[in-house]
Amino acid sequence: MMYSSRRKPVLYFKEERSDLSKVPQQDERFLSGKCTIYKLFGLCMVLVLISLLWLQLSCSGDMSSVTRQNQHDPQPPPPPCPTERQASAADDPSWGPHKLALVVPFRERFEELLVFVPFMHKFLNKKKIRHKILIINQVDHYRFNRASLINVGFKESGNDTDYLAMHDVDLLPLNEALDYGFPKEGPFHVASPELHPLYHYKTYVGGILLLTKRHYHTVRSCYLLLKAS
Numbered sequence: 498m499m500y501s502s503r504r505k506p507v508l509y510f511k512e513e514r515s516d517l518s519k520v521p522q523q524d525e526r527f528l529s530g531k532c533t534i535y536k537l538f539g540l541c542m543v544l545v546l547i548s549l550l551w552l553q554l555s556c557s558g559d560m561s562s563v564t565r566q567n568q569h570d571p572q573p574p575p576p577p578c579p580t581e582r583q584a585s586a587a588d589d590p591s592w593g594p595h596k597l598a599l600v601v602p603f604r605e606r607f608e609e610l611l612v613f614v615p616f617m618h619k620f621l622n623k624k625k626i627r628h629k630i631l632i633i634n635q636v637d638h639y640r641f642n643r644a645s646l647i648n649v650g651f652k653e654s655g656n657d658t659d660y661l662a663m664h665d666v667d668l669l670p671l672n673e674a675l676d677y678g679f680p681k682e683g684p685f686h687v688a689s690p691e692l693h694p695l696y697h698y699k700t701y702v703g704g705i706l707l708l709t710k711r712h713y714h715t716v717r718s719c720y721l722l723l724k725a726s
Contacts, residue, residue, distance in 0.1 A: 589625070595679040597621065597628040598658035600650030601666050602643045604635040613666050620670055626677055629658065643703075651713060660709045662687075668704055677707065684708040 599617060603610065614630055621628045631653055633646040647663050654661065660679055668688055670677070675687055688704025690697045696704070708716075 592625045592627055593679070595627070595660060596658045597626055597660055597662055597677065597679075598650070598654035599628055599630045599662045599664055600647055600654065601630065601632050601664050602635070602641075602646035602650070603632050603666055604641055606666050609666050613669065616669055617664075620673075621677060623673075624677060629654075651710075654710075658710070660707060661713060663703075663706045663708075665704050668693075670705075680707045680709060680712075684712055 599621075601610075601613070610632065614632075617630060618628075631650045633650045633653070635641060635646055650663075651661060662677065665688075670687070676685070677687070685707040686702060686705070687707060690699055690701050693701065693704050
């Protein structure tokens with residue numbers, strides 16, 4: 498009994514010492530693992546910095562080489578975009594002193610408008626007719642009032658124009674012989690019944706009609722007199 502009671506504390510003490518001796522070894526392993534992670538992180542950061550520095554140096558070298566190449570072989574500047582400008586009488590007397598106001602009554606026909614405007618601009622420039630195009634849009638959904646829209650276009654035409662063209666947006670002058678010049682002899686019906694693709698009756702005066710502003714004033718004055726009476 499005495500022998501066994503003396504052995505137990507000894508054994509217990511040895512086990513306690515052995516357990517305590519394991520703790521520093523675990524700490525050392527943990528610290529060594531942390532040091533390894535820090536080393537890897539630091540190595541990655543160094544690699545990233547080296548990569549960025551190399552990229553910056555390579556880009557600056559490419560830019561400097563391109564700059565030197567441009568200095569040795571300068572490229573000519575791009576040509577300016579061609580523009581079709583309307584020459585005034587002071588620039589080219591062959592255009593004549595008159596200017597046309599192309600009045601287009603319009604509502605909800607945008608696809609035709611996108612074709613009409615560039616076509617007419619090119620057509621009139623080719624004939625050397627100074628002009629400006631007025632698109633008079635009716636925004637409501639009541640009955641289309643072509644006459645009122647033309648009156649608005651006449652008022653908006655300004656003092657720099659001296660004759661009008663009442664022009665439908667769905668008519669294009671495909672025949673280059675058609676005359677859009679100043680109507681000295683009086684109103685000129687370009688889309689006359691024998692030329693219009695749809696309307697052939699003799700009393701038709703729509704489509705394309707040219708008249709001077711003086712004639713327009715005369716017609717309007719007659720209308721007002723008749724309305725007053």
